[in-house]
Amino acid sequence: MRPSSQPTPADRDAAPRARRGRFPARSRTGEDPALRAAYRLCRRTTRRHDPAIHALVQLMPAVLRPAGWALWAAANAVDDLADGPDADAAGRAARVAAWTEAFRGDLAAGTSTDPVRHALVDTALRWRLDLSGLRGAMAATRDDTRGRHFADWAEWRAWCTEEIAPWVDQVRHLFEQAGAPMTPRLDRQHDYRRFIDGAQLTDVLTDLGADLAEGRLLLPREALDACPGAEDALRQGRWSPAAAALVGTVTDLARRWVTRPALTRGMHPGAATVLDTSARLLRAQLDAVDAAGPALLERAPRPSLPTRVRILAPARLRARLAWSLTPLTVPAAPPAPPVPRRTPATARAPEPAAEDTALRTPPPHPEGARPPRIAADRMPAHVAIIMDGNGRWAEQRGLPRSAGHRAGNVAAREMVYGALEIGLRHLTLYAFSTENWQRDTEEIAAVLEATRRELDEGPVRDLDVRQRWSGNPGKLPEELVRSLLREERRTRARTGLTLTVCLNYGGRDEITRTAAALARAARAGDVDPDLIGEDDFARHLPHPDMPDVDLLWRTGDEQRTSNFLPWQATYAELYFTPGHWPDADRRDLWQAITAYGRRRRRHGAAPLVSPRKPAVPTRPE
Numbered sequence: 001m002r003p004s005s006q007p008t009p010a011d012r013d014a015a016p017r018a019r020r021g022r023f024p025a026r027s028r029t030g031e032d033p034a035l036r037a038a039y040r041l042c043r044r045t046t047r048r049h050d051p052a053i054h055a056l057v058q059l060m061p062a063v064l065r066p067a068g069w070a071l072w073a074a075a076n077a078v079d080d081l082a083d084g085p086d087a088d089a090a091g092r093a094a095r096v097a098a099w100t101e102a103f104r105g106d107l108a109a110g111t112s113t114d115p116v117r118h119a120l121v122d123t124a125l126r127w128r129l130d131l132s133g134l135r136g137a138m139a140a141t142r143d144d145t146r147g148r149h150f151a152d153w154a155e156w157r158a159w160c161t162e163e164i165a166p167w168v169d170q171v172r173h174l175f176e177q178a179g180a181p182m183t184p185r186l187d188r189q190h191d192y193r194r195f196i197d198g199a200q201l202t203d204v205l206t207d208l209g210a211d212l213a214e215g216r217l218l219l220p221r222e223a224l225d226a227c228p229g230a231e232d233a234l235r236q237g238r239w240s241p242a243a244a245a246l247v248g249t250v251t252d253l254a255r256r257w258v259t260r261p262a263l264t265r266g267m268h269p270g271a272a273t274v275l276d277t278s279a280r281l282l283r284a285q286l287d288a289v290d291a292a293g294p295a296l297l298e299r300a301p302r303p304s305l306p307t308r309v310r311i312l313a314p315a316r317l318r319a320r321l322a323w324s325l326t327p328l329t330v331p332a333a334p335p336a337p338p339v340p341r342r343t344p345a346t347a348r349a350p351e352p353a354a355e356d357t358a359l360r361t362p363p364p365h366p367e368g369a370r371p372p373r374i375a376a377d378r379m380p381a382h383v384a385i386i387m388d389g390n391g392r393w394a395e396q397r398g399l400p401r402s403a404g405h406r407a408g409n410v411a412a413r414e415m416v417y418g419a420l421e422i423g424l425r426h427l428t429l430y431a432f433s434t435e436n437w438q439r440d441t442e443e444i445a446a447v448l449e450a451t452r453r454e455l456d457e458g459p460v461r462d463l464d465v466r467q468r469w470s471g472n473p474g475k476l477p478e479e480l481v482r483s484l485l486r487e488e489r490r491t492r493a494r495t496g497l498t499l500t501v502c503l504n505y506g507g508r509d510e511i512t513r514t515a516a517a518l519a520r521a522a523r524a525g526d527v528d529p530d531l532i533g534e535d536d537f538a539r540h541l542p543h544p545d546m547p548d549v550d551l552l553w554r555t556g557d558e559q560r561t562s563n564f565l566p567w568q569a570t571y572a573e574l575y576f577t578p579g580h581w582p583d584a585d586r587r588d589l590w591q592a593i594t595a596y597g598r599r600r601r602r603h604g605a606a607p608l609v610s611p612r613k614p615a616v617p618t619r620p621e
């Protein structure tokens, strides 16, 4: 589905400039040759497989280019696995699923042995991109292997939104992170989506011959039926008047979709140059499709060299000027890969984040327990815990319930230590629900006061933990809200573990507030209600970058979710344990993670991958 044309002299011209692109090196580990090689491979793949995209990446500032190559090479890798005559549909779907699963593990581990994923994971960490949105795109590519049929253009566009838009969105986030937003004005969101549809439609037209050779015709029935006889002719490899009419109509439509003059209004001029140039290249590509006629069935057409030079030469000048005027925000090096691969002999304390040299390492477990080694692809990215049973724990000991909550805080610290030691990236703790206001005032005060004290004085403050708070500020004591916000600010640059404390949190409350935010955006004309998708909703959540929960653990012998993270935990693996929360320690977290590693997750797909051996802990717990 991508142009597979060979590099041309103009593209080769671009190579020396590309070499001047800045390859990232981990400042704390010195030069990382594997990473540099990984990015170089991504650049080569981009240049070889899609010179137009390569030329566009060259219009980005040097510091962003490696990320551009990594994103494109990853999209291409997934696409390649789904294509090709070397395996049957189920086999191709299985390899896309395996790549996606491995990618999830790599993201959690912060590194990969696969070069393309290595570059992509580094890009995500370096630019703080939340790549969880790509999972849906990868699943859609996997499903392409079963063959695609679209009744109408609405269905066709829905496919685009699912499969292509998330990749383009990542490029947009990348620009945002660099402080040069490519974000379309909110009243241009519709144009933006259409533009992506147009880019995809251009690709479909360009690859028409190659796709037909593999039995694919990626156009909706609505379009095929409008030109009777066209489908039969194309499938037989004939260029009939009906086929020409169909291609002509679809090309016109694609041209309309990629012609969005107001799309770049208000954008950073450098980002606007990238997008405008991409529109020009797409229109030139559509001209080449028009001009190809029957040759379209033989090979992918390309605009002529003079045409490309006419578009790209002034764009390069404009881009260079625009970027030279803008100081970009370049984040610090990403954290070193987390600890799960350590062996006792080589185990070292994680290095502190560069900007916070006073960070400590977690105190060891009192009995010297060490985390099990979990294979990267078996590691959850996000564990959320319903810490239940404080009250019963206290009552069993004849203590007031407040003592149970204080003991519960000690267990919460233990989990943070365990999470850091095993290399978990996201831990979310349910500390007080919107329903817990029904308890007596004394107990409520005890829970909230214990939390405030933990925030102000607790040992977690000095660990490599980015603390965040999720919940409704209404009804919470002001002093507590101040402490929560202060810790968020103070720890926001930390990179080890993201700890989200859910305090005065209710899933329905979160969804209601998100819906209200979306309604406000619609009223302001910032989003089109007819086009609202899951992504739009997710973007309006209080913490849009929170990844989906992989493992939801509840202690206290109750098997319900009690209004906890309904949006983020729809596909979480559930894990219930009978003990009371104050009795839990980091070994229980490790055990939960180990149990998670044995689960088979399908996200709604039929079982495709043959069962793998369960992860076996290599270290006594």
Ligand code: IPE
Binding pocket: 387, 388, 389, 390, 391, 392, 393, 431, 432, 433, 436, 447, 556
């Ligand atoms: C969980 O423990 C902590 C909070 C809800 C604040 P509980 O206080 O619910 O303990 P049990 O379920 O009554 O034992």
Ligand code: IPE
Binding pocket: 386, 387, 388, 389, 430, 431, 432, 433, 435, 436, 558, 560, 562
């Ligand atoms: C859930 O526990 C809330 C927290 C752990 C903060 P609860 O004890 O309040 O939940 P229910 O009432 O048993 O469902």
Ligand code: MG
Binding pocket: 388, 389, 390, 556
């Ligand atoms: Mg309870």
